[in-house]
Amino acid sequence: MGSPTGPQRQFPSGAAYAEALQHTQLCFQHPELKGARAELTRLGLPRAVSGAFASVFSLTSAASGQRYAVKCFTRHVPDQEQRYEAISSRLALLDPAGLSQPWKLGFEYLPDAVRVGKDLYPVLKMDWIKAVTLSAWLDAHHSDRPAVGRLADRFEALTRDLSAHGIAHGDLQHGNLLVASDGTFRLVDYDGMYVPALAGLGGTERGHRNYQSPLRGNDDFGAELDRFSAWVIFLSLKAIAVDPALWNRLHEPSGEFLLLTEEDFKSPAGSTGLRTLLAHADRAVSDLAEQVRSLAFQPLELLPPLDLAVPGPRTSATATPTPPPAGATAPGTGGLPGWMSGHLAEQPATTPATPVTAPPGGFHTRTALDVVVAVLWPLALIAALLLPVARIATALPGSLIPLALAATATAFARSRRTERVRSRAALDALTKQLAHVEDPAKAAAKLHKERTRFEAAEKHRQATYPRTQDELTAQYHAALRDAEQRRTRKLRDIAKKIDGLSEERRRALAKALADKQSAYIRNQLGRRSIAQSPPHGIGPKLVARLADDHGIRTAADFTGYRTVQNSSYNSTGAVLVLPGGRRADVRGIGEAKAAALVAWRQKVLAAAVARQPTTLSAAEQQPVEQNITHRRTQLTSRHTAVESETETARKQAKKRLEEAREHLARQNTAAETSARRKRQEFSRRTTEIQQNNTLHATLTTDVEAARSRQSELTYACYLRFLYRAS
Amino acid sequence: MPYTAEISRSNPTSIIFLVDQSTSMSDPIGGEVPQQKADVVADAINRLLTELSVKCAKEEGVRDYFHVAVIGYGATVGSAFAGSLAGRDIVPLSEVADNPARVDERSKRVPDGAGGLVETTVNFPLWMDPVASGGTPMNRALRYAENLVAGWTERYPAGFPPIVINLTDGESTDGEPSAAAEAVTAHATADGAALLFNLHVSAAGGTPTAFPDTADGLPDSYARTLFAMSSPLPAHMRAYAASQGRRVSETTRGFVYNADITSVVQFLDIGTRATELR
Known part of the structure; x- marks a missing residue:
């Protein structure tokens, strides 16, 4: 199948002509056709008679009253005008008197004669017949x-x-x-x-x-x-x-x-x-x-x-x-x-279904043998009667011998008749033919059974198809739901952590400030040496002892004191508490001096606390902020990762669904194709059975006829034939 | 060879029209004078029925080469015939031809032959009216058609297989219609499988196309689905389409997008056979 040999003109359809011809005043220019009256259908449309190539309308000329059959073409015919010219001129040469009968139709090919829409088309104006x-x-x-x-x-x-x-x-x-x-x-x-x-x-x-x-x-x-x-x-x-x-x-x-x-x-x-x-x-x-x-x-x-x-x-x-x-x-x-x-x-011999031409019924045309047998019977009868009279045969059975001979001769002569052979052959041939034709009733019943079973299976299959589709969709939705649940859980977790970040920042900043303050105070305390401004009651000797024996030189070197009971003297003494919790028992320092030392320290401390820094510089804040930003970035990227994981899960589920659906659709198409083949086969067999039905009936009738002809060839029939006036 | 059975009165074929009557069919389409899709489709059906009647008209009247059903689908699914044929499924063509619901007079501007236009009226028989309400149960409609097709193929097992022509804007509301479409074309006579053709009426734009051999260039998924659902044109129809100057190939399908579908009637061969153009 290829493309057409060249662009061909498209022609209006029959209905398009029927519409145009509702106004013959407008669609025709030819004087005989312009305004002609079209024969109409009950619906008021011009009545058409259509063929494969054209629609023909009946028009009665307004000018001449002549009735025409006007053929409007619905298909392109190559070289149409040339063809009609050639046909017209050839037919014109035929002398009506020389024709066996007036079969010739008068016509005229009119190019561009009818207007349909914007275009003009040819018509063939023919005599009305x-x-x-x-x-x-x-x-x-x-x-x-x-x-x-x-x-x-x-x-x-x-x-x-x-x-x-x-x-x-x-x-x-x-x-x-x-x-x-x-x-x-x-x-x-x-x-x-x-x-x-x-x-x-x-x-x-x-x-x-x-x-x-x-x-x-x-x-x-x-x-x-x-x-x-x-x-x-x-x-x-x-x-x-x-x-x-x-x-x-x-x-x-x-x-x-x-x-x-x-x-x-x-x-x-x-x-x-x-x-x-x-x-x-x-x-x-x-x-x-x-x-x-x-x-x-x-x-x-x-x-x-x-x-x-x-x-x-x-x-x-x-x-x-x-x-x-x-x-x-x-x-x-x-x-x-x-x-x-x-x-x-x-031909007849080579075609298997050729009907066997049946020989005419009964026996026809006596042969010499038939004549002999026909003569034999009266002779035998006479012999049978005369023999006992002549006493040639004494016993009764002996008198029957001539009759038995005649009967045997008759049977022999009958067996030589060609009618029987031909009739038998005809019957055999017909029976054989009939055996080759499947019994249409049985075949139809078998077909019906197969067809019913097939249609039931097909119905079941068709009903299963949408169910399987629904199951696939349900699986898909379950997969989507799972993915969504995982996503929600993870995102909630991340969101909680992001929310906690500001609190974490606050705490980190507070800790940095506290660290800075305690460093400042430690520094201030370390700078106040006991020797420079010893508290009341602490003389140089004690200062030296504190420094030399215990390393206590500044306010930073101790934190407080504890009273101790000296059991041997029943007196109360004191030990200084050093940073780190160690204790130092300093000779010469009792509870009062220890309290004085601690009070001195408290004063120093209070002065330091009053001067301690209360804010962090930008540089000091930066590591904290950096850390928080880093954590935030981490969490945000976790968030993105979760979203993309979910998207992937969704896409995979979708892909699985599509693949499964496609697979199912392919299966369905294959099943439909085989169903179509099967049904086509059923249709073909139904047609075959219908055809066989006729053939079967004809053959059955033929067989019966042959049988009845066969029955006309019995012994008795042969006897009748022998003495029948021919 | 499939699709070569004689279409005759003793071996007729059936043409089953499915007409989309959903609410979306009230949307307008077209250029200068927009028309409702439902009007376009009803017009197409009424023209097709006139076309069939003229094609099968012989001396004594319209012959029953075809039996025709017009099934609407929208709020309900069932016969869309109006007038005395209302409620009937498959009707012999002669009866269809004689029983339109009414004959309208439509005004039309025709060239007057002298370069001008003149306003006239033409008789236009109508068998169905435009309807637009409800969803688009295309699956149900196809199953309805399948039932009719199955009955027909059993009745005429040797005949030319039935032809189902679906006219729609394509937006099925009861699921993807491909499987139901395949089920229709799974029915067959000895001459071949039932044919399913689609006319897509759409406001999605794109070039109007008749009997394309590829889905490339179709404007949307609805059009592509309908294209894929449509039967490939049988050989003699392809030959006829080719003789009309259309580009055809083995994959040309019975699908028409926003174009005239009445030419499908001319694809059907009755009586004298045209030579195949090569």
Whole structure:
């Protein structure tokens, strides 16, 4: 399949024409058509008769009162104008007096004649014809055998008119062959017509499927285009003329065919129509059917023209008398082609479903042996009567010997009759054929069972699909919920820590300040030596002892004192408490002096505390702030990490869901595809069973008929036959 | 070869239209003279039914080459026929053709042939009216169609398979419609699987497209989903689309975006067969 060979013009649709033709005053310029009255439907739209390429409207001219069939094209046809010109000028050369009947249709191709929307399109203005289609005519007249017979001959004459001038219609079928009230044909629709001037242009259509050879292709376009369809139509008409019941038997009331369809040509073995005609008792019908069957597989250009079907010289104004078909000559020269004469005879043997032609019932035509047997019986009877009288045979059984001989001779003679052999063979062949055709009732029951089971399984599968989808969605939501819960927990933790940071900062700053203050005080205390301004009661000796023996030189070197009980003297003494908790028992320092020392120290301390720093410098604050900022950064990045972890979890869940869904959808598609195949198979089998049904019924009837014929060949029947007046 | 069965009165096929009638269909689309989507879709259906009636018209009247259902989906899912066909699912075409709900007179400006325009009225048969209420239960609609398709394929197992044509703005409210669409096309006659075509009417912009062979260039996910849901065109329809000058390939699908879908009627071959253009 490729792109079109070139840009092609798009044509309006049938409905678009029906709309435009509501105003013929506006859409037409041609004087005969402008303002013409269109025949309308009940809905008030111009009434159309549509085909595959065009819609035809009935218009009555306002100017002349003439009625026309105006064909509006809905599809592009290559070289349309050239084609119609060639066809028109070729048909104009045909002398009406020289034609078998007035089948020719007058027409005029008018380019740019109808306006639809902004554009102009061509129309074909045709004479209005009062006639009915061939199928409608047959519906009404099929039981009028002479009339149908005459129509068959007229059809043959029509095809002779065409082929005599090298013309082919291209689409002979029930809708293009009209029958006028006088029983003559009118040929319509020349869209696909071949005339010699169009040789090499190629076809525009392939004809109606129920009339064409399976071998007709896109490229076939020549004078022999109609041959196959001509044989098909002629066979149908001849068959109905012989046996009008065939019309109701083979033609479906609304079928787009006469007696045969595409299937009959494509696979004659399995088709009912062609089979029935092939088996028809009338030789004229079965021979024509045989001809059509063999033609379906021959190249189009080798098909014989229809006039071969009409034996004997005929008189016609245009056609020369046709040679009888018996003398076969080379293909194309008029006789039955050489290859076909052998072919016709071979065909029945090679096609398995060919009906077995049943021999006529009973015995026919006495042979010499039959005559002998017939004479034998009276002689035997006489002998049987005379022997006892003549006393030649004494016992009664002896008198029966001649009769027994006659009976044996009869049985022998009957067994030599070919009727029995043929009848038996026919019955066997039919029974075998029947055995090959599956019993349609059983097959239908089996199919129904399979189908019911399949549809139930399919229903279950289809119901499971959304459930599985829902389960996947539920799993996805659970995964999302988990991720969300983890996220919330972690973020809450981080937020708590971030909130704690300001308190931590405050505490760190307070501690830094406290450290700074205590360092200052330690420093101040260390700077006040006892020697410089000794407290009251502490003389130089004691100062020296404090410094030398205990290293107590400044206010920083002790922190307080403790009273001690001296048990031996029952007196109260004191020890100084050194930084770190050690104690120093300083000789010469009792409780009073220790208290004085401590009071001195307290004074120094109070002075230092009063002067101690109360704030931290920016440089001193910086490490604290740096530390806090660092911690905050850490926590913030933890926060981000948690968010991205969660996002990843979400994405993974989504991905899992999508993968699972995709997998499920793929599974579903595969299941639907196999369901489609299965259902297609069911449909095919149903069709097969329907076809088999007909075949089965026909064969069953045939078998029964063969059986009853068989029963006409009994001993008693043979005896009757011997003495029957023939 | 699939999709080659004869479409005839004894072997007809069915065309099932699904029409989106949800509230969102009351949104306007179009350029200079905006129209409600529901009007666009109802017009398309009414034109398609006229088109089918003309295509199948013969001497004695409209022939039942097709049986037609018009199923609306919105607040409810069911037959969208108005008038005497109301409530019916699959109706033979001859009966459809004879029983529109009414015939409107629509005014139309036509060229007068002398370079000007003249105001006229044309008869326009109507089988359904625009409706826009409720959600878009596309899954339910597709299942409804599936039922009709299943019944049809059993009745005509050898015929041309049924064709489902879904006209929508694409925003299904009862779940992703792909699986339900596949279930429709899983039904088949001996001639092939049922066909599902989609007409997407959308205000999302982008180029109007008919029967594309790729989802590239479609404006949104709704359009892409509907494209993917649509059946590939059978060979003879592709050939016909090609003969109309469309670019086609093996992957061309029965999908139309904001464009005319009536040409689909011309894709259906009845009677005389056209030569395939190569």
